[in-house]
Amino acid sequence: VHEFTLTTERKTQLIDITGRVKEAVDGRSGSAVLVYVPHTTAAITINEKIDPALVADLERAFEKVVGDDWGWVHDDADGPNGPSHGRASVAGAQVLIPLREGKPALGRYQAIFLCEFDGPKPRSVYVTVLQ
Numbered sequence: 104v105h106e107f108t109l110t111t112e113r114k115t116q117l118i119d120i121t122g123r124v125k126e127a128v129d130g131r132s133g134s135a136v137l138v139y140v141p142h143t144t145a146a147i148t149i150n151e152k153i154d155p156a157l158v159a160d161l162e163r164a165f166e167k168v169v170g171d172d173w174g175w176v177h178d179d180a181d182g183p184n185g186p187s188h189g190r191a192s193v194a195g196a197q198v199l200i201p202l203r204e205g206k207p208a209l210g211r212y213q214a215i216f217l218c219e220f221d222g223p224k225p226r227s228v229y230v231t232v233l234q
């Protein structure tokens with residue numbers, strides 16, 4: 104497993120990590136790459152990177168898909184962050200991307216995003232090339 108870290112800057116933030124994933128995969132042979140976050144209030148997703156307005160739209164959409172005002176009871180060391188956990192489960196902790204000629208077979212408009220739902224925080228991403 105190759106691990107890299109980054110620090111998020113906002114409560115809800117999608118960060119393009121495609122370049123970091125490609126660096127981690129570079130030169131390794133396998134059938135697919137698994138990109139995973141070992142966190143319960145962050146996630147990984149694939150979406151369009153071309154239009155920054157869309158990335159901001161998606162951040163707002165995730166905040167509406169799981170409401171802050173749903174009467175959450177959960178409270179932990181990070182505070183009452185139940186909605187952050189809900190958003191992380193909606194997006195999921197991992198994506199699996201086939202490798203083609205040693206590179207992630209992403210579509211022209213696709214990018215891999217770390218989804219922060221309880222930032223700002225330091226986060227880890229695990230990149231595993233599957234044989």
Ligand code: ZN
Pocket residue numbers: 177178179181182184185188
């Ligand atoms: Zn919590």
